[in-house]
Amino acid sequence: MVSAKQLALAAAMLSVCGLSYAESNITSDTYFYGQSEPVYPSPNATGSGEWAKAYEKAAAMVSKMTLEEKNNLTYGISSTANGCSGNIPAIPRLGFTGLCLQDAGQGVRNTDAVNSYPSGIHVGASWNRTLAYERGWHMGGEFRKKGVQVALGPVVGPLGRTTTGGRNWEGPSNDPYLGGALAASTVQGTQEQGVITSVKHFIANEQELYRNPTTNSDNQTVESISSNIDDKTMHELYMWPFQDALKAGAGNIMCSYNRVNNSYACQNSKALNGLLKTELGFQGFVVTDWDAQHSGVAAALAGLDMAMPDGQSFWGNNFTEAFTNGSVPVSRLDDMATRIIATWYQMGQDDSSYPAPGVGMPYNISEPHTIVNALTADAKPVLYEGAVEGHVLVKNVNNALPLQSPKLVSVFGWDAKAPDTMMPNGEFFIYNPWTLGLEPAIYQTGDVFLNSGLDVPDYYQVAFNGTLSVGGGSGASTGPYLSAPLDALQQRAYEDNSLLMWDTSVLPSSRGLMEASDACLVFLNAFATESMDRPGLREDYSDGLVKQVASTCANTIVVIHNAGTRLVDQFADHENVTAIVFAHLPGQESGRAIVNLLYGDENFSGKLPYTVAKNESDYATLFHSGAVTPYGLFPQADFDEGILTDYRYFDKHGITPRYEFGFGLSYTTFSFSDLKVSAPKKNIAAYPSGAIEQGGAVDLWETVATVTAKVRNTGRKSGAEVAQIYIGIPGGPIKQLRGFEKVLIPAGKSVKVTFPLARRDLSTWDVVAQKWLLQSGTYNIYVGSSSKDLPLTATMQVTSS
Incomplete structure (x- = not known):
């Protein structure tokens, strides 16, 4: 039976959505398969690490703002002054110029005189960090010239759990390691131009069916899909690429449309307060996907910092009242405003050379307007090479x-x-x-x-x-x-x-x-x-x-x-x-x-960033799941496969794919040899204990072992090979990608590839300790050209204390 405590929790959840318990058709304990843990209060950003100076400046500016000015930073306004996807108004008396937020991850959208870059999946197929960085750098330059402060990308979620997902092409890969590495390079390149990257969609946003609330034939609201996901899977799969992007310095995170364990992602205190702002030490600000806000006070307390494209329905004047009557502490508003202004400072957008918001974004490009040309000749080689390598x-x-x-x-x-x-x-x-x-x-x-x-x-x-x-x-x-x-x-x-x-x-x-x-x-x-x-x-x-x-x-x-x-x-x-x-x-x-x-x-050098099966039935999660009975109005997707997605699932169940993850042919051939494994540090602590900066505990990123190998071009034509390393972690999947290096090798020549293995690469998430655990035991090492073609193998003994 459903307990009184559970009913009370359900009633509270439903009230946030504007529904009564009687409307919900909850008839079974199975409704409570996934309940998101409450994490309060929302932590104030500290300005740790490289963010210190930006926070000093931001704190000084925010201290001079009125309640209304701080409030106006937290939600978008409608505007016909430009064609930006979202606008935050300026505060002229304090020198804040405002923000233009604009799509998307493949180039500046809905304007002219910009380039159309290879898509996320194309970059993923290149397996080229340098190319991802250069693409990000040139895209960032175009966003900057157009007067865009926040570029709404890159995408690392969806991660391809639903093989037929409509947005899988926007991200690099179904694998969190590959996706995270290329997203990190993209963030670095884009933000070097002073443009804030909005890494999206946080989190477990894996399908388009039921992505937004809808109204059924009985005029009842059917809520967005709930991604019901366990703690281990959340950390080892879906959070992984976001963590890489944060380590690279990402200034913004976009929360997603879906619910996570039956709590909307943009008002999910576990996801925003707990995972993002506490565990990963996020110093930037959280913005909604467009119209993904479903509450006012609850969203603010859960860690949401900015609502787009127009926050009047939940925030606006109502938000000002919430602060004055004590429903939301003024300290929460101060943190929201400080995070936004600090990110603006962190990217150097206070510099007078940064173009005014939306200066190159006409509201209607079919009408006469002054064209701001963002095209440069030096972008052409990156556009071409990016197209070739994918x-x-x-x-x-x-x-x-x-x-x-x-x-x-x-x-x-x-x-x-x-x-x-x-x-x-x-x-x-x-x-x-x-x-x-x-x-x-x-x-x-x-x-x-x-x-x-x-x-x-x-x-x-x-x-x-x-x-x-x-x-x-x-x-x-x-x-x-x-x-x-x-x-x-x-x-x-x-x-x-x-x-x-x-x-x-x-x-x-x-x-x-x-x-x-x-x-x-x-x-x-x-x-x-x-x-x-x-x-x-x-x-x-x-x-x-x-x-x-x-x-x-x-x-x-x-x-x-x-x-x-x-x-x-x-x-x-x-x-x-x-x-x-x-x-x-x-x-x-x-x-x-x-x-x-x-x-x-x-020469072809691309590799598959996903697995191509022989039949649809070979995939763990081909189509969306969205069972709604017996609860009627609350679609559920249970991530029962855990971390066994894509090649992990094929390995576990002995399924032979048509073309495996990491596979791709060339006009030449390659061989692998001379595998060497450095002895890992002895008696390294089982759990990280370093300070929390953006990206998590700092010692998660320390190198604990190094693997090297030799790759030889055995053919007659120069070509690039992607050397890949997979690790079998004790108790985990048979193998997981934990490194790659793309090297151009002349015919008949050899190069040495090096794979530094960080603590995080060799760890599993301990759900009891709530930390990454480096286990003592035997780790299997595989090196080769794809997830199935791994001619070099070795073992590595790790001893942790």
Whole structure:
């Protein structure tokens, strides 16, 4: 039975949401599967570590503010003065210029004269920290020139738990180590330009279904999904990349739409007060995702610092009253204001050289306006190289690639051409295949979810109207131009004096063209967008097109611009499909990058940042879960798989993937040798005891052991290899990524790679001690080129006291 204490807790929770207990349909103890622990009061930031000077300045300014001025810092205002996603007003008498907050993680959104950079998943596929830093640096420069103080990115959550998640493409990887490392580099690069990064979405924001409250047919409110997650999983998986970003100095965290253990993330005191501001020592400020605020007093007490885009409904004048009547301590408001101003100082935005908020962000770019040009020539190599390195070659039979002076190349597939009507801006159409007149012989609905037991959806997210260079929603960006694959191929044909022909119609009929070609290039895409999850991981019409071409063309090469994991088993083993490329979302340099890779002017060096299965049923969590009965109004997602997501799950259950995490081919070959493990420190303390600064206990980051290996280029072409190290921690998954290094190696040469292993890399979360535990025992070490190809193995004995 539900206890009186639990009923009281439920009533309190429901009242915050504006619901009564009678409306909730709570009939079972199972409702209390996940209850978020209350953590109060909200800790005041201390200005520790590198934040000390910024806090001195901020405290001095805040001390001079009126109650109204401090209050006005905490919520956005509506404005037609600029096109910023969010605005905080200036306080002219104190020299505070205000804030413009603007999307997003792939470049400045909804404006002109900016670049469209490779997406998060494309950066993840590059496995290149340096490239992530340079991309962040150049993006940061563009945000700065446009008068943006807060760039709403990078994304590290969702982490890809829901394989069909609509926003997985915005982040680098399904693996927390890879995602965290690349996010940290992005934060460093962006913030060196003085732009505050907003790392999002905190936390366990793993699906789009039920992401916001909705109203059902009975006019009742259905709340957002609750991610019910245990303490160990929270720390070892979902918090991990956020911790990396904080260690790198991130000034802002965006809280997410979902509930966490039945408490909304933006008013979750455990997540904000406990995990973020206490355990991780966060010195910056917390902002809501847009319209993710669902309470006033409760959110403030739980650690929320800023509401966007307009906080009048919960804060505003009501907030001023809350401080005057004692509902919220004035010390909480002072901390909110100090955190915001300190972050402004920390990035040097008080400098007179920093552009005014929104100066380059016109409210409507279709109307006459003064263009603030943020484009620079020195960004071009980063845009191009970023596009190149995120391509992953997963099949290449008999050296089908690179193309060797072909006389006739034919192109098929709608994804090859530039979009029909406008520049890519993340808005593509969702097509019902039957409305396009597609033949059932090609579109085989019965094969959609082979052996999955799932219902067949009646639509697919495919961009038939042109090539996919970016996903949809707030992460989208628009560049000054787009190099589409077909355009770049025509330029190549001109330079080579070769023949290029194409049929990019939805129903190609050029069989003669297929038969006569030296190579047939088939361009497909898999679209994804914010606000909805993908209906599946395969799409039968596109797969049918590949099989149609391959039935006639003996050298069929498939290129897929995929906004997330995409299955290929309907054609991967076809004898005439000679090569497959996961092209991800390359941004504006898409065409130039893929053509130079196909012709061998560039070498493939990308690796998969996720696992490609043979079938949907191989994944632990393919689709969203959102069971609502018996409680009716409170969707629940129980993270029962714990930390066993992606390759960890495949390893645990002995499932052979089609292409494993970390896999990718090159035009050359590599070998690994000479594995050496330094003896770890003796009798190191089992638990960290260092001071808490932003990123957690400082001794979590100390190096306790080092592993080295030699990588040799055994082929005839210069190429880059990503050396990867996986650790088997006692009692944990079989192995987990704990280091990587991308090295460019000339043909016939060798390089030494070094993997420093920090205390955190070798620790597990102790749920009793509430600390990271470095265990005594045998740690297994694996080094190689992917999560399955690990030729070097060793063990390491760790003794902790």
